[in-house]
Amino acid sequence: MTVQNILSIPPYHYVHVLDLNSNVQTLVLGPKSYVCKEHERFTCEPKRMISLSPTEYCVIRNPVVTENGVPVVDSDGQVRLRMGECEYRFHQDSFPLYPNEEMSGGVEVLPVVLADSALRLKARCDHVDTDGTERKAGDEWLFEGPGEQTGSSSHINCSSVRCTEISRSRLLQCFIDYLQFETRGIHIFAIKNLSIF
Structure with missing residues (x-):
């Protein structure tokens, strides 16, 4: 990926931004144009959010810790993860993957x-x-x-x-x-x- 300081993030897309001072990654949702500060870098190109129909599911490795549907953030501003665990996600609004979350496999049809x-x-x-x-x-x-x-x-x-x-x-x-x-x-x-x- 070429180093760039500005990205136009389309609707239903997201990027991860790395703060080089604190070494913390944050999530930026589209639609918006995002300009990196001097101490920030994009860690990925804009990615499409995951959309699931009522008959589909996916498995997320290292899911974020949530309270009342809101991700828990530590004192440094990094979202907390349940490392080594898996979470099944079903039909819901389109959602992004937070830094260090991974989709295991792809979107699957419910048996x-x-x-x-x-x-x-x-x-x-x-x-x-x-x-x-x-x-x-x-x-x-x-x-x-x-x-x-x-x-x-x-x-x-x-x-x-x-x-x-x-x-x-x-x-x-x-x-x-x-x-x-x-x-x-x-x-x-x-x-x-x-x-x-």
């Missing part, structure tokens, strides 16, 4: 779970689901369709599962590889071979 199918999820860390269920790291459970499964940094999608219909006088033999599994109130503990008539 749609059809009727008679489910997503097998696994907890990355101890957390409480939005429905109040406590999950421990390593726990697995099903998100049953139909529906849209919104991602979270506290769990990962392992696989999709289809419903199997068992007709009368048929035998189904299952090999269970879970230590504990719960769905619709049925608990299975450390079963290696299960036959259902």
Whole structure:
């Protein structure tokens, strides 16, 4: 990038400006023309803000710390980050990336779970689901369709599962590889071979 002291920032774009005296980067939103002071430099060309439709999401690494939707700034004027963490962002107004925030991958489409199918999820860390269920790291459970499964940094999608219909006088033999599994109130503990008539 060539060194320049003035940039015209279009609407829905942003730039990062580095203060060479304090070594603090700030965010400047468009539309505006910004003239750098003697001790300031642009660290990037104008970038387009991230826009998400109602069926899309993205994952942000090192997200900013916010209080009531406002980024928290330290005594030096630098926004505080949750280093090493990830944050899933869904449909909202267009937003910029603050200095040192990164988008992991790109904008993705929310997974749609059809009727008679489910997503097998696994907890990355101890957390409480939005429905109040406590999950421990390593726990697995099903998100049953139909529906849209919104991602979270506290769990990962392992696989999709289809419903199997068992007709009368048929035998189904299952090999269970879970230590504990719960769905619709049925608990299975450390079963290696299960036959259902």
